[in-house]
Amino acid sequence: MDTLSFFWDLKQQTDIELLKTEVGFAKGDAQAAAQSVLMNIVVPLEKRLDKLSLVTRAMWSLLREKTDVVESDLVRRIADLDAMDGQMDGKVTRPPMDCPNCKSMVSRKFNRCLFCGYVPPEGSPFDSV
Ligand SMILES: [Zn+2]
Structure with a gap:
């Protein structure tokens, strides 16, 4: 092995070790970012979902017990509400509205105008869910 090859190999090995260290970092x-998302977003959402499921089951149990509503009525109503936004996708999507201040489209997802800050008044408790 000549001197040039020796130094070339040394440089290559040094570069490989440096890259291994960078990959490790x-x-x-x-992993830290994934853990943060899990603990700060996924776990709280799961807790909210569990609570919502419990409340929904309690409401359904009371409704069934106190009225003559049956499960087929519930299934039909779910389908009707799902279809209200034009898509049978298992969720209720409220259509965007025109901002009364600046006439921009306001996504109901954010429930405020991203251009001027207008906050639409809540009409229903479900508007903020
Ligand atoms: Zn606006």
């Missing part, structure tokens, strides 16, 4: 950063 990147993996650590990605």
Whole structure:
């Protein structure tokens, strides 16, 4: 092995070790970010979903017990509400509205105008869900 080859190999090995270290740091950063998303977003959402499921079951149980509504009525109503936004996709999507201040489209997802800050008054308790 001549001197040039020796130094070339040394440089290659040094570069490989440096890249291995950088990959290790990147993996650590990605794992920390995933853990943060899990703990700060997914876990709270699961808790809210569990609570919502419990409340919904309690409401359905009371409704069935106190009225003559049956499960087929519930199934039909779910389908009717699902179809209200024009898509049978298992969710209720409220259509965007025109901002009364600046006439921009306001996504009901954010429930405020992103251009001028207008906040539409709540009409129903479900408007903020
Ligand atoms: Zn606006």
